[in-house]
Amino acid sequence: xxxxxxxxxxxxxxxxxxxxxxxxxxxxxxxxxxxxxxxxxxxxxxxxxxxxxxxxxxxxxxxxxxxxxxxxxxxxxxxxxxxxxxxxxxxxxxxxxxxxxxxxxxxxxxxxxxxxxxxxxxxxxxxxxxxxxxxxxxxxxxxxxxxxxxxxxxxxxxxxxxxxxxxxxxxxxxxxxxxxxxxxxxxxxxxxxxxxxxxxxxxxxxxxxxxxxxxxxxxxxxxxxxxxxxxxxxxxxxxxxxxxxxxxxxxxxxxxxxxxxxxxxxxxxxxxxxxxxxxxxxxxxxxxxxxxxxxxxxxxxxxxxxxxxxxxxxxxxxxxxxxxxxxxxxxxxxxxxxxxxxxxxxxxxxx
Numbered sequence: 001x002x003x004x005x006x007x008x009x010x011x012x013x014x015x016x017x018x019x020x021x022x023x024x025x026x027x028x029x030x031x032x033x034x035x036x037x038x039x040x041x042x043x044x045x046x047x048x049x050x051x052x053x054x055x056x057x058x059x060x061x062x063x064x065x066x067x068x069x070x071x072x073x074x075x076x077x078x079x080x081x082x083x084x085x086x087x088x089x090x091x092x093x094x095x096x097x098x099x100x101x102x103x104x105x106x107x108x109x110x111x112x113x114x115x116x117x118x119x120x121x122x123x124x125x126x127x128x129x130x131x132x133x134x135x136x137x138x139x140x141x142x143x144x145x146x147x148x149x150x151x152x153x154x155x156x157x158x159x160x161x162x163x164x165x166x167x168x169x170x171x172x173x174x175x176x177x178x179x180x181x182x183x184x185x186x187x188x189x190x191x192x193x194x195x196x197x198x199x200x201x202x203x204x205x206x207x208x209x210x211x212x213x214x215x216x217x218x219x220x221x222x223x224x225x226x227x228x229x230x231x232x233x234x235x236x237x238x239x240x241x242x243x244x245x246x247x248x249x250x251x252x253x254x255x256x257x258x259x260x261x262x263x264x265x266x267x268x269x270x271x272x273x274x275x276x277x278x279x280x281x282x283x284x285x286x287x288x289x290x291x292x293x294x295x296x297x298x299x300x301x302x303x304x305x306x307x308x309x310x311x312x313x314x315x316x317x318x319x320x321x322x323x324x325x326x327x328x329x330x331x332x333x334x335x336x337x338x339x340x341x342x343x344x345x346x347x348x349x350x351x
Contacts, residue, residue, distance in 0.1 A: 004344075015190070019335060021321050024094045024193075025245055025285060025309030028075050033101070035112045042107050044068055045242040055100050058201040060210070064297060078128035080149035081215050085132060088319065091339070092348065093144040093312060094123055095135040096163040099197040104142050104169035111140035115150060123157040136161040136193045141168035144177050147185045160346040161191040161243075164212035166220035173224055174231025174270075191345050196220035221249025226258045229278045232270030240281055241345055245309055252300045285309030286320050286337070293339045295327050303333035309340045 014200040018280070027069055040056035072141055074080050085093055098119050103111040103344045119137040126133040137154035139147035141164060151162055162185065167173060185192065197307050198212040221244050234240060244251070251258075258275045272280070283305045286294045324337060343349040 018089075020092075021090050021338040022092045022094075022339045023090050023310050023312060023320075024243060024307050024342055024346075025287065026093045026095050026293050026312035028095055028122070028125065029072055029098050030118060030125075031072060031076055032121055033118050033135065033322075034128045035088075036117055037101075037103060037106060038110050040103055042101060042108065044072075047085070053100065055103075055201065056106070057101070058198070060100070060198070060263065063210070064316060069076075076125070078133065082129050090312075091135055093130070094309075094342075095126060095133055095195075096193060096195065096348070097122065097138050099165065099195045100201065101232050102165050102169075102197050103140070103327075104165065105201065106142075108140060108143045108146065110151070111142060112146050114233055115140050118151075119150065119154050119157075119159070119229065123154070123159070129202050129294075130158070132160075134160045134346060136163040136346075138163050138197060141165070141181075143154055144163060144181050147181055151190070155188050156189060159190075161193050163193040163194060163195060166196045166224035167227075170228050172231070173228045173254075174233060178197070178233075179236065182233065182240060186237055186240060188281065189347065192245060194221065194242060194246075196224075198235050210289065216250035218246055220296055221246060222254065223249075225249070225251045226261070226275070227281065229258065229275045230261060230269045230271055231265075232272070234281050235270070235272050236276050238281075241283070242281055243283045243284060243285075243307065243309075243345060245287065245311075247286060247288035247297050251282075252284070252297050252333070279305065283307050283341060286323065289318065291323060294323060295335050298333070298337070300329060300330065303329065303336045304341065306337045307345065308337060314329070 022315060023202060037039060042053065042055045045054055051061050051065055051067060055061060072089055101118065103114055115138050122135040126135045137150065137159045139150045139162060141147055152301055164247050171177060187224065196217040199216055200207050200212055225248060228234065255275055262271060262275055269300065278299060284297065284301055285307050287309050288294055288297060307327045319336065324334060
């Protein structure tokens with residue numbers, strides 16, 4: 001039976017009173033995966049009064065030092081999560097695992113087993129309410145053959161794309177080893193969801209202020225754009241679609257520098273056109289935490305290639321649909337950003 005909230009939501013959509021809202025960017029850590037990556041855990045631990053998330057040698061303090069387990073258990077329940085979406089008025093949410101769990105630095109057999117388990121969890125979770133959730137699987141990029149096999153397996157289970165980091169830890173997204181992976185994505189007509197991971201993870205290094213999350217992520221996202229474009233990925237795969245989180249990092253504001261690398265024929269540049277011409281292959285969200293930056297992003301990148309991504313359940317979640325209303329956009333632009341671009345990017349129109 002439909003809840004009152006769900007019924008009201010359906011009636012408002014039928015009456016055309018409310019624009020559809022698709023949030024591309026949400027994370028879930030599944031309890032079933034804890035301890036399933038051998039020495040890489042993962043696990044939560046309480047250390048001298050501080051809650052921490054441990055993945056192998058990497059240990060990160062939990063923001064706000066709140067016990068994370070209760071929220072994690074609740075978020076593993078698709079009915080509970082659906083009701084939370086009703087409360088904040090989101091029609092559909094994209095789910096990925098935590099970027100702390102890419103495990104590109106783990107032994108291949110450990111990573112393969114872990115990603116398979118995590119993807120099974122996501123598929124099962126989203127199947128409970130396929131009209132409210134979609135998912136993008138993670139893959140063990142340290143082995144491209146295994147990654148392609150997992151990509152195909154997940155596509156058959158309803159995966160809408162693939163979630164990868166800004167590099168594969170041991171090589172970049174312009175490495176020739178990635179070409180068979182891109183070829184498989186093209187054959188399956190699936191998009192890439194790029195989300196950074198903390199760079200100190202592989203070494204287990206300590207850091208201050210979680211800066212690898214704060215400024216490091218945006219730097220990585222810029223590098224991912226530049227690497228894929230300058231490396232000629234889109235000359236060989238012109239229809240490849242890529243979503244990059246957090247507004248694409250510094251890309252919209254510093255693309256002129258990347259253009260300069262092409263113009264000056266810097267060593268190794270392979271792309272045949274200016275980096276500006278490859279903007280059509282990239283979608284960025286407006287999770288940039290400043291309305292002036294959001295407006296510049298939309299103006300410079302174009303409303304056809306901007307989406308909503310809120311980092312739902314993350315440490316810096318923000319209701320980006322509220323911010324969208326403050327940007328002075330036309331109804332057509334808002335429709336593109338609120339749901340139409342997401343439908344196109346991840347083949348959601350038939351969901």
